[in-house]
């Protein structure tokens with residue numbers, strides 16, 4: 001594929017320009033996202049950080065084309081793999097689960113309790129790869145479970161969600177997100193439902209996965225410690241806008257905006273949660 005701007009490898013995986021999202025709510029129309037622009041390239045992690053209600057999830061759901069039709073009005077552009085999912089909702093369906101995939105926030109409720117994890121992972125794989133037989137999908141699924149560090153995946157294939165811990169469920173959801181071999185992962189607070197030690201291991205897994213595959217990541221968090229650990233760039237969000245953007249170290253070490261400084265002051269640093277300081281291996285600098 002060629003474009004007038006340059007070669008395809010220069011094109012970011014995700015290119016968001018002047019995105020605005022209005023939500024129709026019971027209390028009227030809310031402008032949840034008010035003109036944000038950012039990119040995510042191959043192998044990059046870009047983080048949106050901000051307090052609750054600042055518009056992070058709405059931005060993510062808009063990027064994924066997952067906002068309810070008729071209740072959300074989008075303008076601007078969101079290019080994924082060169083296709084604008086704002087201008088063409090069909091493109092959103094085409095790229096979702098394939099080019100771009102979501103890691104949901106709460107692992108305890110994201111899976112169906114009445115089906116085995118193997119069934120749910122196998123279904124996700126066959127949805128993305130309709131040519132595979134059940135046995136081939138199972139082979140791929142067991143390989144994916146191994147990649148997300150589930151031990152004895154052959155045995156675990158037949159287990160139900162309630163037989164796993166929260167951290168293991170989140171790793172299974174990461175495997176499901178990987179079912180379509182995406183180039184970009186959107187992770188909306190992927191570890192905030194987990195305790196600190198488990199949170200560290202899931203973040204570590206995501207970073208290892210990224211190093212190995214070059215996958216791009218749009219990370220959402222309200223925790224600057226998490227943001228600093230995983231991000232190349234950080235955008236600080238408030239009231240639907242970016243108040244400050246820059247390289248992760250600069251934002252954390254020399255925040256320019258009072259709002260960012262307030263976020264830093266309000267959020268405990270990674271590693272400070274556990275009195276015994278074992279919470280986050282590798283986080284200390």
Ligand SMILES: Nc1ncnc2c1ncn2[C@@H]1O[C@H](COP(=O)(O)OP(=O)(O)O)[C@@H](O)[C@H]1O
Nearest residue numbers: 023025030032051052053054055056057058059
């Ligand atoms: N389903 C909804 N109904 C009404 N308002 C919503 C809904 N979802 C989001 N909002 C509003 O949109 C704004 C942004 O919310 P959200 O994107 O969820 O923020 P964040 O993820 O940063 O916590 C908030 O003002 C919130 O009240």
Ligand SMILES: [Mg+2]
Nearest residue numbers: 056057058188
């Ligand atoms: Mg949110």
